[in-house]
Amino acid sequence: MQLHVGPQLALQHPAHLILCPTTSSIELASVSINSTASTYPFTWHVQSCNCIEPQWPAEELLMKYQYISDFFIALAYFSIPLELIYFVKKSAVFPYRWVLVQFGAFIVLCGATHLINLWTFSMHSRTVAIVMTVAKVLTAVVSCATALMLVHIIPDLLSVKTRELFLKNKAAELDREMGLIRTQEETGRHVRMLTHEIRSTLDRHTILRTTLVELGRTLALEECALWMPTRTGLELQLSYTLRQQNPVGYTVPIQLPVINQVFSTNRAVKISPNCPVARLRPLAGKYMPGEVVAIRVPLLHLSNFQINDWPELSTRRYALMVLMLPSDSARQWHFHELELVEVVADQVAVALSHAAILEESMRARDLLMEQNVALDLARREAETAIRARNDFLAVMNHEMRTPMHAVIALSSLLQETELTPEQRLMVETILKSSNLLATLINDVLDLSRLEDGSLQLDVGTFNLHAVFREVLNLIKPIASVKKLLVVLNLAPDLPEFAVGDEKRLMQIILNVVGNAVKFSKEGSVSITAILAKSDALRDSRTPDFFPIPSENHFYLRVQVKDSGVGINPQDIPKLFIKFAQTQTAGARNSNGSGLGLAICKRVSRMVTKGLLLHLGCDVTTVGSTHECLRVISQDHRVVFMDLYMPDGFEAAVRLHEKFTKHHERPLIVALTANTDKVMKDNCMRVGVDGVVLKPVSVDKMRSVLSDLLEHRVLFEG
């Protein structure tokens, strides 16, 4: 209020007059006007300043604080938008620019408000008040708007924060996974490299050694060891270690619980560093041993592989691989490291089995080659032998045939001449015998052809009865000399004519009958020929004979019985083996196996000679040592000597000198009437093989000979 005080007015009453700083006009602070004068002749033209007075005086302390605070608030409020603008300008992306403007306006106006507030602490003009009010109103509007806007904005901002957190987590997770994949990839690489190393060799030792080395390197192990089962399978022996070059043959029994535990699973198993298989290094006091893992390595054999089937757990041998982390390192076995170990163990098993298979096949191949060579050699030798035999036979045949043919030819010629009936008979017998002999000679070749399978039968029609009669006629002379009765029985149903090889049939029958006659000293020989029926054909003694009855064939059974000494049952199988001789001394030596004897003393010489002749030996008699040595040869098997000869013992010594090789020397038998110890010693000293007490009987001589020939030594009595 402006108050103009005219000159007329005289202030009668005290009035407070203030000078308004704003308008520099005096303000009436308080007017008390006496209103009794009714007549004021004047109009008040009080031109008061329109300044508003603050509530409380400006000097008060509270007001001062408020003033300061307002000032700072305004300051802050003005600086915030500046900061915002600055940083937003700096940032690359800020989606809420208009929010910023709005918020800036709000802040600025708030600041302005506070700033304007500073003027209201003292008297201030109406303009200021109006500006203040305008500012406040605006601020109110903007702040409400901002508040409303923030309701929308803040959730968004919050969600941004959430997303950021989420992304951070995701990033962390991906980092972890990356780390994992990287480790796995590295493991894979190591395994491939290891496998490559292991599989690049087929040598068992290299495989195992490489495994340990590579594993040690990959996993940075302190020690790596391989225990192999021993041959007996009862113990595990330390075979390879990484650090120690030549492990001592340290063994542990295979039945330990920890070993069983490891063998029972195909996973790597953590074991205690104190168990026997893990105690590979001497433990110094302060070591905190690293963790130990063990895994089984199957040792496969060729026989374990089936076609579609990985070998099952039956009787199998395992080796034990033990891996130790470095001590005092606080490292632990990670899952991927264990996996690596398991994979490697499998690979090693496969590599070892391949190496084993290869070894096996190479060994088999070597064996086959050896056998092939041996077989080849044997075949060549056999061929040579056969050729030699054939050559020999051919030559011998020729040699034997020539005189034979001469005999036959001349006998036939003789037959043509004038002969008495007796002579004719003799010539005919000669002819027949020679023919037979010629056939025999031919048949020696035939025998080998029979063995070779190239024998041909000379088939023709012949009179079967006539064959038997012929045999009988041939054998009768010899039989009558020996006073043996020969009887022929032909079955009534035996056909008279047959188709076959007549010569050979006769040969066989003659052979058998001849044997019968030769070895029978007395009695009779009976020849029976019957038609064999199918049920009677199978004989347990000839299991290889399978007769097949048919319409066009018949089986002829010929039985020859004699009353001779008989054949030792053990020798029966040998009967039809060519050239095999039975062992009974004496009786069978009539073939002339070359038993030559040299005897030195007339009468006893004669007697002994007679004895030996009676037993069927070839005997040569000599009259002195000199003659004996001259006559003796390797054909002579036994020398009988009378020891009271002037040079009896000397003869024995000389014989030893002549025949140095033991098997060439004939056996020396001393005949003496005296067999005391002195004599025996002397005999043994000169190297006599046997001593026989005189006089010698037939039986004694027989047994002497058989003993000698069996044992090559005889000391009697």
Add this chain to the structure above:
Amino acid sequence: MDVLSHLRRQAIEYTASLHREGFVDDQFTQLQKLQDDSSPGFVFEVVTLFFEDCEKLINNMRRALQVQTVDYKQVDSHVHQLKGSSSSIGAARIKNTCVTFRDCCEAQSFEGCARCLDRVTEECRLLNNKLQILQSLEQQIVAAGGSVPVLQ
């Protein structure tokens, strides 16, 4: 046939008597066994040989005993030979005499040797006669168509 069987019986009896009287022993039987169809004259041959040897040896012995200084070893060797031969054919009495003879030689007793020599000579003669008889019997048997019987 009668003649033959009679002859055979005679031969058997005679052989048996020889055995009984100790002229021959089992060895002689063995010798007879050796005689068969392949060697029909075996016994005859051996016996003949024996008596030849006998004669020779006895002559040797006599000569050896007729010297001034008798070499008993030589005599002994002759006797030994005779002993061997006689035992080979089974001449038992001769053999026994030889045994005694050898003892005398060992004892170097001239009388003994001389006596033994006489005895041996006598025995040889006796045996010779006996065996000749047996021989003729056997010849007769063979001539009659039989075979010589062997005492079992």
